Structures are given as structure tokens and as C-alpha cells.
Amino acid sequence: MSKPATQAPILAVQGLTKTYPDAGGGQITVLSSIDLTLHPGQSAAIVGPSGCGKTTLLNVIGTLDTPTAGTVSIAGNDITALNEKQRAETRAKQIGFVFQEHHLLPQCNALENALIPTLAKGVDRKSGEQRAADLLERVGLGDRLHHRPDALSGGQRQRVAIVRALINRPALLLVDEPTGALDSKTAGQIMDLLIELNQAEQTAMLMVTHADALAARLDRTLRLEQGQITAGADA
Numbered sequence: 001m002s003k004p005a006t007q008a009p010i011l012a013v014q015g016l017t018k019t020y021p022d023a024g025g026g027q028i029t030v031l032s033s034i035d036l037t038l039h040p041g042q043s044a045a046i047v048g049p050s051g052c053g054k055t056t057l058l059n060v061i062g063t064l065d066t067p068t069a070g071t072v073s074i075a076g077n078d079i080t081a082l083n084e085k086q087r088a089e090t091r092a093k094q095i096g097f098v099f100q101e102h103h104l105l106p107q108c109n110a111l112e113n114a115l116i117p118t119l120a121k122g123v124d125r126k127s128g129e130q131r132a133a134d135l136l137e138r139v140g141l142g143d144r145l146h147h148r149p150d151a152l153s154g155g156q157r158q159r160v161a162i163v164r165a166l167i168n169r170p171a172l173l174l175v176d177e178p179t180g181a182l183d184s185k186t187a188g189q190i191m192d193l194l195i196e197l198n199q200a201e202q203t204a205m206l207m208v209t210h211a212d213a214l215a216a217r218l219d220r221t222l223r224l225e226q227g228q229i230t231a232g233a234d235a
């Protein structure tokens with residue numbers, strides 16, 4: 001649900017531009033002067049064709065890549081002004097990231113993988129384990145807590161990665177195609193969980209998805225085309 005504009009935004013992106021060098025020695029502009037604001041409890045889908053810059057946008061917002069121009073503020077702090085150590089701290093404390101590829105640690109079981117972000121945040125082990133077990137149960141993995149990634153299906157690994165992103169109650173959740181490997185029923189359950197936590201914990205959620213039915217469940221849909229948001233931009 002939309003929140004009053006008076007509330008401080010969790011995410012404020014202004015004039016965000018990202019260029020990469022191209023093979024011919026020039027520059028390719030992937031993102032061109034993007035503006036985007038998300039308040040607590042708000043969610044938005046990002047849609048657009050393959051290669052249009054969706055993952056790049058999440059990476060820059062999530063401090064994994066740096067913008068060529070523009071600012072990204074998370075909970076009022078301009079992350080583009082931070083050094084690498086401060087950016088890592090912001091990432092650990094305020095951002096949950098569900099990557100397009102799951103990046104689970106192969107030597108750790110589902111529960112241990114889900115708990116990894118709590119190490120950086122210094123969460124009490126018991127309460128971390130409780131939340132991890134609860135969330136793993138919620139995504140249908142209650143009987144898989146001690147399985148390692150190679151003993152999980154692709155969709156089960158993706159669900160562990162989603163729990164790992166949620167474990168620290170991040171203010172900002174960045175999600176890149178969370179349901180790509182899931183059947184529609186499981187995808188719907190994952191969406192139920194993400195939307196419920198978005199509301200209950202008043203986070204801001206930005207999700208890349210190719211599934212129109214899933215995008216339609218979020219507050220708004222941003223269409224990314226030729227580096228710009230061509231629909232669903234900030235009012």
C-alpha cells in the first residue's frame with residue numbers, strides 16, 4: 001500500500017546513470033538518469049527485456065556496483081559517498097539481496113546458509129536460528145534444514161537464498177527473479193511471504209520479475225527500457 005509522502009523514504013535514487021565501456025573503446029549507457037523512491041512498506045516490480053539493465057540497477061542500489069553519476073540514499077544515507085568498508089556495513093545491516101543466481105555456500109547446510117548474514121550483523125545465535133528455522137518452514141523447507149545445496153533442488157536452493165536475504169530483517173530487500181526456478185504454486189507462496197514481511201516489517205522491496213502475475217501483486221510496476229523508467233516512475 002502507498003504510504004504518505006511525509007514519511008522518510010528507505011530508498012531514494014536520483015539521476016542514477018551507469019555506463020560500461022564497450023568493445024570499441026566507447027561507452028554504453030545501461031541506466032540513464034533513473035529516479036526512484038520507496039517508502040517503508042512499499043514494493044515495486046521492475047520489468048523489461050533481457051539486457052535492459054534490471055540486475056545492474058539492483059547491483060548499484062545494493063552497493064555491489066558503483067554508479068557513473070547520481071545518488072542512492074538508503075535510510076537517508078548517500079551510499080555513493082561511502083568507502084568500501086562503510087558500504088559493506090550498509091549491505092550487511094540494511095540490505096537483503098536475492099541474486100539471480102543463488103550463491104549458496106556448498107559446504108553449509110540450508111540452516112547454516114540462511115544464518116550467514118547474521119554473522120556480519122552480530123545477531124544472537126539462538127534468535128537467528130529461530131527465525132531461520134521459521135522462515136525455512138514458511139518456504140516449505142522445514143524438513144530440509146540440514147541438507148546441503150547439492151542435496152537440494154534448484155528451486156529449494158532458491159528458497160534458501162530468499163530466507164538468507166530476509167534473515168536480518170533488512171530495511172531494503174532487493175530481489176532478482178526470485179521465482180524463476182519455481183512452479184507457480186510455490187512461486188505464489190514465496191510471494192505471499194515476501195509481501196507479508198514487506199508489510200509486517202515495513203521494509204521496502206524492489207523485485208525484478210518476468211512474471212506479470214507476480215508483478216501485479218506489488219504496489220507498482222516500473223518498466224525499464226533503453227536505460228529509463230518508461231512506466232511506473234515516481235509521481
Ligand SMILES: Nc1ncnc2c1ncn2[C@@H]1O[C@H](COP(=O)(O)OP(=O)(O)OP(=O)(O)O)[C@@H](O)[C@H]1O
Pocket residue numbers: 020021030048049050051052053054055056057100
Ligand atoms: N560488467 C559489465 N561490463 C560491461 N557491460 C555490462 C556489465 N554488466 C552488465 N553489462 C551490460 O549491461 C546490460 C544490462 O545487463 P543486466 O545484467 O543489468 O541486464 P538484465 O536486465 O538484468 O537482463 P536479464 O533479464 O537477462 O537478467 C547488458 O547489455 C550487459 O551486457
Ligand SMILES: [Mg+2]
Pocket residue numbers: 054055056100176
Ligand atoms: Mg538480470
